Amino acid sequence: MRIFFVMLLSLVTSMAANAANTESGGQFKVLGNWEVHYIAFPSTFIQPNVAKAYGVVRGDNKALINISVLAKDGVKTAQQVQISGVAKNLLGNGQNLEFKQVVEGDAIYYLAQLNYYNEDVYRFEVKIQQGTQQHVLQFQQKFYVD
Template identity: 50%
Template sequence: MKLLSSFILLLSALLSFNSHAEQKITKGNWDIHYIAFPSSFIQPEIAKQYQLQRSKYLAVINISVLDNKDNDKAQNAYVSGMAKNLLGQRTKLEFVKVTEGEATYYLAQLKYDNEEIYNFEIDVQQGNKTETIKFSQKFYVD
């Protein structure tokens, strides 16, 4: 369980270093962290444990929601979203909640082609409160 947390943390650090920007958007009391990466980066045993399919044509989208006013406590929320490529083709993202100790992640998968760019629009809902984040990602087939 902690292996996935460690893997995602390491991957986030590596990708953030490469992009020179933290992949986080602050909305009110929430820090919404996001990352999208090829599922082939995940070790087979971790993919199996979390029912993720590994492929050089599949991405993993990882969202975590932390309360920035309460010691970055993980938030229980409903996460939904859409991905749209540059041709305007939309894909609904089906997020699955993963909880490991005090950490909570929301994971979805997305098919892509080499050098395909997707624009993401992710909604995070908790009770009557809904926040939306938007980001883009270019994917490469490794």
């Protein structure tokens, strides 16, 4: 199942990177001692059996946000962190993001879902904390209904 999920994320990442109007095609940002990878995409990109296995609700207006935090230690060790966030559309209407941790072997992912309308643009602000180290990941994404 893990290999399938990693392959799916690679596919989604390449699709998103090639889409003309997306800003986060599986990008990462360096925040302090971390390399924070993030991607936001329509939940319908995931097959029903995979969505069910991860507790993801598929829908034409539901996005999936996937974040992973890696140490900048040369090995890029996955980090267990506390993560919370909010997504606001351009009108300032916000949705709290409730992240669920997924651990698969050495990999750790944080998944959250977001409801959106066609061509909504959301600005994400995600707080990531581990002990006394805290950083904020900010990015923007435009969503389309399938």
